[in-house]
Amino acid sequence: MEKEELDxxxxxxxxxxxxxxxxxHEIQDAERYLPEPDLRYVANELKIPVSQIxxxxxxxxxxxxxxxxxxxxxxxxxTACHVRGAPLVLEELERKLGIKAGDTTEDREFSLxxxxxxxACALGPLVTIDGEYFGNMNTAKVEKMLEQVKAKGNGGEKPKEETEEAIAEVSSEKAEEKKHTGEKKAEPAEEKPKTKTPVRKKASDQKKKTSEPKPRAGKKGGKK
Structure with missing residues (x-):
């Protein structure tokens, strides 16, 4: 990158x-990697050690x-992709691109x-290109996938038939899981009848009641 752009x-x-x-991040977005000369220039301008960068x-x-x-x-x-044939898919990609995993093609078109x-284990073997998912991959689909990405120029698009297969597989797995586990609806808890707690009278109230004087019976009038 030119010094003016770095500045x-x-x-x-x-x-x-x-x-x-x-x-x-900005340097990598522009260059698609971090060139060593750029890092040394940045370190010098920011007055920080190159080793830190x-x-x-x-x-x-x-x-x-x-x-x-x-x-x-x-x-x-x-694991899920590996047992379904991911190593074979990788070998085919390496053969088609002419590079090993971790490398970039000479024309800087693909990095593998x-x-x-x-x-997304249900879609395995799975390959992503620029964030786009290509599920249920096999060696026969590799060439078509790469051609699609090159033609579109923006990361490719999943073929319709692959998308339908992936959706059907996921739906089937969910249905099977539901069949075995079942879904029980939570039943509302029965409300217990509320019982009134008898209120005990205080001993002082009872004592007060018994200590109250009883009204005297009136005297019957005698004969004159």
Whole structure:
């Protein structure tokens, strides 16, 4: 990147060393990787050690010190995808692109890498290109997928038949799970009849009542 462009990025962040992560993000967005000369220039301008910048650049997986392709292709190698044939899909991608996982094609069109899990095991074997999911992959579908991405130029689009298969598979799994586990509706708890607690009279009240003088009976008038 030209120094003028780097200066524009640095000036947007007031050449503040605490904004180094945001600065590196902008450089990578523009270059698709972090060129070493750019990192050394930034370190010199911000008056921070080059080793500190390289530590940040290698610590976060979002950064890359190697050139990245226009299209980022990730192959899921999680257990579910692995047992369904993900290694064969990866081998076919390596053969078609002429690179190994972790590398970028010479024309910087594709970068190929593997990930541990993409969180959509029901769609395995699963490949993503620029965030787009290509589920239920096999070696026969690899070439068609790459051609689709190249033609579209923006990460590709999942074929309609693959989407329908994936939806049907997920729906089937959910139906099977519901069949085995069942869903019980919570029944409202029965209200117990409220019982009145008898109020005990205080001993002082009872004593007061008994201590009250009884009215005297009137004298009967005698005969005159």
């Amino acid at each position: 524009k990025i640095l000036n947007r962040y007031a050449r503040n060393p605490s904004q180094i992560i945001a600065i590196l 390289f530590h940040i650049a290698t610590f976060y997986k979002a950064y890359s010190l190697k050139p990245k392709g226009k299209h980022i292709c990730n192959v899921c190698m999680g 890498s593997t990930v541990n899990c993409l969180g």
